[in-house]
Amino acid sequence: MRFFHRLRWQLTLSHLLATVFTLLSMIAAVVLIAGTYLAGQSTESRQPASDARAVAGVVGGLVASDADPAQMNAILSALANGSLRLTVGLPNPATRRGLPFQFGLSDVTYIVVLDRDGQPVASSDPAGASFSPPESAEWSGLASGAPDNGRMAVRSGPGPAALGAAAITDDNGNRIGSVIVAKTQLPPPSQPFDLARGLTVFGFASVIVLAAASIFALMSSSLVAVLLSRPLVKRLEGLGSAVEALARGDLSSRVGAGADDEIGQLARRFNRMADDLEHTLDELRAERDRVAGLLDERRKLVANASHELRTPVATVRGYLESALAQPDALPNALRHDLETMERELARLQQLIEDLFALSRTAVGRLTLRSEPVDVGAAARRLVELTAPLAWRQRRVQVIAEIAPEAPLALADPQRLDQIMSNLIGNAVRHTPPGGLVAAAVSTEDGVVQLAVRDTGDGITPEDLPHVFEPFFRGGSEHSGGGGAGLGLALVKELAEAMGGTVTVDSTPGEGSSFTVRLPATATA
Numbered sequence: 001m002r003f004f005h006r007l008r009w010q011l012t013l014s015h016l017l018a019t020v021f022t023l024l025s026m027i028a029a030v031v032l033i034a035g036t037y038l039a040g041q042s043t044e045s046r047q048p049a050s051d052a053r054a055v056a057g058v059v060g061g062l063v064a065s066d067a068d069p070a071q072m073n074a075i076l077s078a079l080a081n082g083s084l085r086l087t088v089g090l091p092n093p094a095t096r097r098g099l100p101f102q103f104g105l106s107d108v109t110y111i112v113v114l115d116r117d118g119q120p121v122a123s124s125d126p127a128g129a130s131f132s133p134p135e136s137a138e139w140s141g142l143a144s145g146a147p148d149n150g151r152m153a154v155r156s157g158p159g160p161a162a163l164g165a166a167a168i169t170d171d172n173g174n175r176i177g178s179v180i181v182a183k184t185q186l187p188p189p190s191q192p193f194d195l196a197r198g199l200t201v202f203g204f205a206s207v208i209v210l211a212a213a214s215i216f217a218l219m220s221s222s223l224v225a226v227l228l229s230r231p232l233v234k235r236l237e238g239l240g241s242a243v244e245a246l247a248r249g250d251l252s253s254r255v256g257a258g259a260d261d262e263i264g265q266l267a268r269r270f271n272r273m274a275d276d277l278e279h280t281l282d283e284l285r286a287e288r289d290r291v292a293g294l295l296d297e298r299r300k301l302v303a304n305a306s307h308e309l310r311t312p313v314a315t316v317r318g319y320l321e322s323a324l325a326q327p328d329a330l331p332n333a334l335r336h337d338l339e340t341m342e343r344e345l346a347r348l349q350q351l352i353e354d355l356f357a358l359s360r361t362a363v364g365r366l367t368l369r370s371e372p373v374d375v376g377a378a379a380r381r382l383v384e385l386t387a388p389l390a391w392r393q394r395r396v397q398v399i400a401e402i403a404p405e406a407p408l409a410l411a412d413p414q415r416l417d418q419i420m421s422n423l424i425g426n427a428v429r430h431t432p433p434g435g436l437v438a439a440a441v442s443t444e445d446g447v448v449q450l451a452v453r454d455t456g457d458g459i460t461p462e463d464l465p466h467v468f469e470p471f472f473r474g475g476s477e478h479s480g481g482g483g484a485g486l487g488l489a490l491v492k493e494l495a496e497a498m499g500g501t502v503t504v505d506s507t508p509g510e511g512s513s514f515t516v517r518l519p520a521t522a523t524a
Contacts, residue, residue: 019217048164049150051105052181054086055079056166059113063121063177064170069129072122076111080124109160109182113168114143116176135159135182143167143178154186161185235263239270251278313352317345351486368497372408372521373416375448376400376441382420383439386428395433398424401440409448409518415494416518420450422487423514427454431511448520453513459506467504468492491516 058079062072078084085104111124112131118140125131135155142153142165150166160182168177238255245253254274257267320342323330330338380400387398409416420439427437435455442449459467466472470489495502495516506512 047186048162048181048183049152049166050164051108051183052152052164052166052179053150055105055111055181056168056179058086059122059179060168063113063115063168069122072113073124073128076113076122076124077126079105080108080111082106082108105181107184109184111182112139112180114139114178114180118143118178121177133159133182135163138163139165139178139180143180232263235267239263239267242270242274246274246277251281313345313348317342320345368412368415370410370412370498373411373413374406375409375411375416375450375518376402376406378413378416379420379439379441379450382417382424386424390428390437394428394431396428396431396435396437398428398437398439401438403440403442406441406443407448407520410521411498411500411518415498419491419494419516420452422491423450423452423516426487427452427456427512427514430454431456443520446520447517450516450518451513453511455511458508458510458512459504460508464504464506468502488514 055076059072059075062075075084079086082104108124110131110133112120113122115121120129120131120136120139122129123131135157138153138155142151142163150164152162152164154162162183162185164181164183166179166181167175168179170176235258242253242255251274254271255267257264257271320338324335324338324342380402383398383400390396390398424437424439431437431454437452437454440449440451440453442451463472468488468491470486472489491514492502495518498518500516500518502514502516504512504514
């Protein structure tokens with residue numbers, strides 16, 4: 001078994017690097033969280049300043065908006081007695097309750113809010129802004145020197161055990177006031193490790209770590225994947241461009257193989273395929289040209305032969321018609337033979353005429369005189385000529401259905417008569433006694449339609465695609481049975497030579513419908 005190729009190693013390396021980056025980022029984040037949590041275990045002695053800073057965050061917006069002092073008094077009172085808790089973090093939208101970082105103030109004597117001049121504007125005491133305990137003289141000095149992280153002072157005299165101060169700032173960082181928190185007692189210097197709180201903090205932090213690690217791993221692995229896949233993508237783009245050029249017909253398009261990996265093997269296979277395709281198409285073109293030459297020679301031979309046969313056949317038929325014109329000079333037996341010869345000679349002459357017209361159409365030498373023609377009048381005239389004979393000989397009724405005010409069609413009158421005669425005669429021959437043949441003329445979207453329908457046996461699905469092929473004689477009624485198979489082929493060639501089309505619809509056992517569509521003229 002062969003070793004892994006370069007492409008497989010590149011894909012494997014990108015996954016390994018992503019995994020390594022994820023593990024390293026998780027370890028670094030865990031170490032950082034653990035260090036931060038342990039460092040925060042020794043900050044209990046700054047609790048008054050921390051409480052003041054927390055209160056400043058709650059009432060800062062009220063101070064900035066010059067809220068009602070009574071409202072601030074109520075909030076400060078609730079914070080001081082513990083009925084209102086402070087929440088650190090975002091609320092849970094499902095329960096509307098705070099996350100684990102929620103706590104209430106404890107051991108609070110009072111809370112006072114000072115303006116930027118150090119004057120009280122609200123307090124947790126019922127006296128509100130008028131609240132003035134003995135230690136109120138210390139408020140201004142403590143508040144004016146409080147940094148952003150707060151300031152505290154431990155007292156030894158009567159009154160609160162400690163005072164904490166924190167600044168209130170606006171959106172621009174300007175001091176607009178201060179918060180003073182008085183504590184009845186300081187917390188003990190140290191507390192035992194809270195396992196439940198530690199697990200809670202660690203679980204919450206782990207979620208953040210995993211999210212950050214996932215983002216970091218995604219970015220790093222994406223960068224590595226881009227760097228590793230850039231050469232691969234460039235080679236694939238080159239291969240795609242070569243394939244598109246080959247699809248457009250540029251058989252000379254080739255692609256550089258490059259390294260001996262999967263893409264290189266694919267490129268070499270593509271080049272071999274392009275070479276074989278170019279060679280095969282060259283052979284097919286040569287064979288096509290040879291066959292086209294043979295077909296052209298055959299068409300010319302058929303056209304010349306049919307042209308040469310027209311004169312002697314017409315001459316022989318003329319002599320037969322002259323002899324048959326003298327009924328008293330011929331014995332009855334000889335007259336019967338001559339009449340049979342005259343009928344067969346008429347069929348032969350029609351066959352030669354069809355073959356001559358078909359061959360001239362194929363080589364593009366058929367002469368057409370296109371002019372506005374009333375297709376409805378032509379169809380009515382041919383129906384009137386054909387209907388008596390069809391009824392007398394085969395008991396088939398032939399009718400015309402002509403739409404009123406049908407526009408004229410641009411066609412050759414003689415060739416149009418030939419098309420209609422072939423279609424009507426073909427339908428009459430293959431319709432059983434008691435049947436019906438209809439020649440209908442209508443218009444649709446600037447096209448004159450001539451439809452010849454019959455109630456014969458129809459055409460089998462196997463023969464239907466071939467009925468317009470020259471010399472085709474299938475087993476169905478309209479495939480040329482009883483003839484040479486040139487009538488429908490001539491109809492198709494003449495219709496297309498006049499800029500039209502011909503189609504056929506047939507249901508076995510119900511009949512067939514041949515529709516010729518010719519372009520209509522601007523005048524009716």
